[in-house]
Amino acid sequence: MGYEVCGNDVCSPCPDQTGPITPKQVTHPRLILKRMRPNLILCLLLVGCATTPPPTNADGQAQGGLRVGEEQPVPGTSAHVSFTLVDGDSRCPTDVTCVWAGNAVAVLGVRAASGQTSSYRLNTTLDPRQVQPAGQPFEIRLDSLRPLPRSGQAIQQSQYVAYLSILTRPPQ
Numbered sequence: 317m318g319y320e321v322c323g324n325d326v327c328s329p330c331p332d333q334t335g336p337i338t339p340k341q342v343t344h345p346r347l348i349l350k351r352m353r354p355n356l357i358l359c360l361l362l363v364g365c366a367t368t369p370p371p372t373n374a375d376g377q378a379q380g381g382l383r384v385g386e387e388q389p390v391p392g393t394s395a396h397v398s399f400t401l402v403d404g405d406s407r408c409p410t411d412v413t414c415v416w417a418g419n420a421v422a423v424l425g426v427r428a429a430s431g432q433t434s435s436y437r438l439n440t441t442l443d444p445r446q447v448q449p450a451g452q453p454f455e456i457r458l459d460s461l462r463p464l465p466r467s468g469q470a471i472q473q474s475q476y477v478a479y480l481s482i483l484t485r486p487p488q
Contacts, residue, residue, distance in 0.1 A: 381462065381477035387427070390454055390482055394429035397456060399478045402471075407440060409467040417441050420461050422478045426452065448485055457481040 382388060387398035400423040408414035419441040426449040427433045436447045438458035446457035459479045463471060 381479045384473045384476050387425075390452075392484070393453060395449070395452055395454075396427040397480065397482070398425040398427065398433075399423075399476075400425050400435065401473055402461065402476050403437065405461075405465065405471065407461075407465050409465045412467050422458055422461055422476075424456060424458075424478070424480075426456070428452070446483075451487055453485060453487045455483045455485045457483065 382397070382399040384399050384401055387396050389396050403421045403423050405418075405420040407418035407420050408416065419439050422438050422440070424436050424438060425433045426436065428449075428451070434449060436449065436456070437444075438447060438456070439445055440458065440461050446455055448455040457480065459481055462477045462479070463475060465471060
């Protein structure tokens, strides 16, 4: 038994049809859209929410980012971590489909209690994404780098924010 397509809805069974639904009835644009509407809405919601939020800690709380030129102390130590600059950003713009995700390089500094600063280059996609500074009881991991690029829009050094995780490790 087939169904009539009436306006925007599928109506009652067709009175003159006792056989199977015809291909015209199955592929009628209004019928297809009616069946796809919930999936389309779900897809649009997911695409709208596709931007990734800043990283969170083990408690699910957002971690603060470090802007270019800023420095923060490493808890439980006398060391400080600074975000020096971004040395190359080839990440795929968010409004483009790319074959490769690209990579950005964040240059970080670790200032020991002695005042000596060592530089480290961490990547967003390639290795290394984390480092344990020599003689330090922690490891630094680059979780993400913001903002994400958009085609045709240059990112200034002052706009970058590095989201880092500091993990406790025995000194090497």
